[in-house]
Amino acid sequence: MRVELLDPRHDPEPGDWEELRQAAGQRVTWRYDLLRAYAWSAQAPLALAVARRDGRAVGAVAASLRSPRLRRGAYADRRGPAGVVDVHAPANRSQKGWWWRGDPDPDLLPACTRALRRHLGPGWRGTVWREVSDGEAARLPGRLGLRLPTAPLATLALPWPDLDQWYAVLDPRRRDSLRRRARTIAAELSVRVGPAGELVSADEAARMRAENDLKHRSRLTPAPPLPLPYLEALIGSGECVALTYRRRGRLLGLSLILDHAAWPICLSWGAVPVEQGGRKHLYFDGYVRMIEWAIGAGRSGLVLGKGQAEVKSDLGAELVTSSALAVPW
Structure with a gap:
């Protein structure tokens, strides 16, 4: 498996990106022009890893490259010498920052993690995986460190x-x-x-x-x-x-x-x-x-998002628990 690392602000859209997004059933927030617009306003540089098997794009991981900041709120136009890779879905807390077409590929996340480690250098000390559902931790590469519960996601079957x-x-x-x-x-x-x-x-x-x-x-x-x-x-x-x-x-x-x-x-x-x-x-x-x-x-259903869990539960929604997992490198 080969991994292509992209900065959506500067790198052109891969020719097969839209086909991959559609095949994986991903929402419009993963369209490349929206990723670019998000990246230009984000408070940390956005990295997009596209995994390929035999040249065919099979999945992706998106992460903010978070370094220590002296000023909160300012846009960071370049990554620092040290930090943490924060895997999340850009502009949407109701999705994960990693996905693939078809069945889960056990090689995808380890390959993307290795590519990021090589690219970022020794000052970068680990990954934070957000919105990890129960039972998913075993799929994440590396030895798990700190685990913190996050707000549950409300989903309503219809x-x-x-x-x-x-x-x-x-x-x-x-x-x-x-x-x-x-x-x-x-x-x-x-x-x-x-x-x-x-x-x-x-x-x-x-x-x-x-x-x-x-x-x-x-x-x-x-x-x-x-x-x-x-x-x-x-x-x-x-x-x-x-x-x-x-x-x-x-x-x-x-x-x-x-x-x-x-x-x-x-x-x-x-x-x-x-x-x-x-x-x-x-x-x-x-x-x-x-x-x-x-x-x-x-x-089939409606994802009602995070927050106001009690209200959404009263409307019949299921509350799906999730966590943020810190994995040291």
């Missing part, structure tokens, strides 16, 4: 033919509350679900995400905001769905969904605060609208 049958499995008080709010909100606001490029502009999405990010500024390591070029590419991709709430044209709430033939992913949510003219309870109503859309579109 075996029901219509929304009423989903409502029927909920707690009666929750069901009545959601139905009542859905009717009231639909009477007050314009609520639409459809191709993102038809419903929202990148400027609007950026403002809404910035509004939502303000709630999480107290985190120790808050995620950097997605840049406007990234949102432009995402919204115009044809693989992103938007849920919008508007009052007299003003956007009050927005959810972006990474479409997929089986399991779309709820990527982000943002809403105008009530004290600034927003509407109460849009967060809860948003789940009803997204589930209704997914059932109507014939999807």
Whole structure:
């Protein structure tokens, strides 16, 4: 197996990258132009390892090259002499940073790790693998070190033919509350679900995400905001769905969904605060609208993402536990 290491900011897209992404069933966030836009705004250089067997691309690993920083928030345009390889899915905590086409290839992760070690040099001391599900640790190369639990991922299977049958499995008080709010909100606001490029502009999405990010500024390591070029590419991709709430044209709430033939992913949510003219309870109503859309579109399920685990569990979602594993080199 041969491994090709790429910096999406500067290296051209491999000719077979899109074919590999489609064959592996990966969402639009792995499209090369989105990886490039993400890499140009990231706070650590992004490395993309593409594994090939007999010349054919069989899988990939994406990682941020994290070195000690003197200033938080500044963009690091080059890697330092020492650090840690942080394997994660760019711009999406609901996916893993490694994948392959077809059945798992036991040689892929060891080969990519060896290639990164040779490329980075002796100052780089190990790998952090994020979003590792139970039972997956045995597939990771090297001897495991520190293991830390991360927020569970909420996934909702959708075996029901219509929304009423989903409502029927909920707690009666929750069901009545959601139905009542859905009717009231639909009477007050314009609520639409459809191709993102038809419903929202990148400027609007950026403002809404910035509004939502303000709630999480107290985190120790808050995620950097997605840049406007990234949102432009995402919204115009044809693989992103938007849920919008508007009052007299003003956007009050927005959810972006990474479409997929089986399991779309709820990527982000943002809403105008009530004290600034927003509407109460849009967060809860948003789940009803997204589930209704997914059932109507014939999807097998919906990945509701991380955070608010109790709320999502009340909606019938399964909480999938995961960990971050540090593996020394």
